[in-house]
């Protein structure tokens with residue numbers, strides 16, 4: 232059959248969609264969504280059915296809608312071809328089919344009032360965007376985007392009329408000596424203080440936490456002075472891991488915060504919370520439901536919510552968060568706009584911050600800042616037509632952690648700024664200049680340097696495994712001795728992590744997990760093998776509220792003593808997790824009780840979001856893949872705190888990857 236004929240008959244089109252699902256390119260869910268509409272609507276044209284399947288496919292890839300023009304212009308990148316888990320190549324791929332479709336034809340096929348409407352209504356699909364660039368949404372996602380837009384607009388219309396003198400004096404006490412001009416941290420505090428909605432974005436170590444702690448001190452000082460009571464503040468992060476990390480860094484920042492120039496120092500310090508919860512816990516999960524206990528009808532009792540790692544929030548969760556906030560509560564989002572977005576649909580932070588680099592502040596904002604902060608905002612960041620939203624988004628631009636001597640910092644900045652026609656020296660030359668970044672060039676998988684890196688007793692997996700084997704569990708006779716031992720193993724384990732760009736393929740997570748397991752057995756670092764063995768690191772892959780384990784939590788399987796039924800002492804296995812409350816308590820869980828989990832010698836870059844490791848190694852595949860983008864590489868590099876190792880097979884893959892941007896489409 233000619234490929235054009237497939238577009239003449241819905242039954243043939245459904246068969247084509249099935250062949251795509253068979254090949255692992257479409258999800259069966261996408262096919263079933265298309266089939267449902269094909270069956271309930273007799274007059275839906277094949278082009279409409281095709282658009283529905285592709286909209287569902289795009290949702291599965293993290294996009295809120297389907298951009299028809301982009302798909303016709305660049306089918307391979309728009310639709311992620313070939314699939315990562317390709318089983319075979321279907322006879323007709325989208326690009327073959329798309330050659331017969333014009334945008335006008337496709338747009339016309341979407342004019343089907345019972346299935347597609349242009350906005351509010353009950354149709355299952357919504358056509359947004361413009362005629363030149365139509366965007367097709369499943370109604371749910373369109374609705375989420377609309378609620379986010381409206382909620383942010385309504386918050387932005389609330390500006391707090393803060394007394395300039397009080398604000399200015401408090402800011403000067405919190406930022407006594409601005410070294411770098413302009414002091415974006417001070418500017419961020421001032422702008423965020425006057426709005427009910429604000430975003431503070433910045434790369435690693437630019438001081439997002441430092442700034443927010445000062446902002447909280449400022450807001451408490453203002454509230455105590457003006458209203459005689461502190462604000463009720465909650466801190467949250469999208470994952471347990473990110474929450475635990477913020478917990479630790481906020482606690483130390485609050486402790487170190489110099490408030491000595493405030494008369495009510497003790498009171499302010501006491502009123503800055505340090506406990507960080509996950510967003511799900513904050514909103515109150517309901518069993519077996521995607522809805523939460525808190526929503527518009529039962530809002531959170533808060534004056535202010537701060538959410539860190541906001542790049543990981545998808546469109547649905549953001550809509551739910553905004554819905555659960557009282558109308559007069561403030562929301563402050565922190566995050567790195569250049570990181571990968573959430574795996575679920577919607578790159579909310581990236582979309583909201585797409586103008587952050589250039590500022591777009593109005594002359595009014597410039598004058599107000601000069602008055603309140605005495606910071607001269609350079610004209611380069613001005614825009615006479617800056618929107619209200621622009622005035623609420625602040626980008627921190629100086630990394631205090633990764634300065635001029637840091638190879639990680641140079642590498643991350645270089646990846647982020649690399650343009651198509653870049654004339655600066657090749658990115659790889661950085662590896663010769665800095666000792667905190669290194670590269671392993673793979674010729675074939677068993678490379679001695681790679682094995683050495685993985686087994687290294689000081690900074691590889693050898694470290695925690697050696698500690699594990701150094702002390703027989705029988706010698707640890709008290710619960711506290713076992714906890715102490717497990718804590719040191721977990722700490723050592725978090726020092727090193729191998730990240731892979733892909734899940735499948737020779738350099739993917741699955742193959743590398745098997746490879747490392749075999750390697751560690753060969754080196755005697757893993758003694759017994761089976762599904763569960765001492766030393767197996769695992770990651771939870773779905774929230775488990777009954778065990779209080781969150782998606783992304785990592786534990787290590789360790790020997791653990793128990794008594795069998797006849798009272799004889801035995802040694803079994805338990806998985807040791809750090810409790811997520813930042814208290815350093817150990818939780819010992821029986822492997823059989825764990826639900827969704829996987830071995831995590833290697834993890835995908837996507838899964839590593841919200842985590843940091845002292846030494847991070849990033850492995851790239853030997854072939855280009857649409858998943859490899861600048862955002863992915865940047866996210867991988869910035870997971871490293873002190874040491875970064877790139878593992879790849881040629882110069883080309885990294886260069887191509889950093890030139891590819893994540894394609895983000897949204898109406899935000």
Ligand SMILES: Nc1ncnc2c1ncn2[C@@H]1O[C@H](COP(=O)(O)OP(=O)(O)OP(=O)(O)O)[C@@H](O)[C@H]1O
Nearest residue numbers: 416433434435436437438439440441442480631632
């Ligand atoms: N203005 C400043 N002057 C000097 N040091 C600073 C300043 N701001 C932040 N720092 C230091 O830089 C380091 C990183 O700061 P912070 O943790 O606040 O950054 P961050 O953006 O939240 O980092 P990340 O999210 O990557 O963990 C900390 O050690 C902090 O004390």
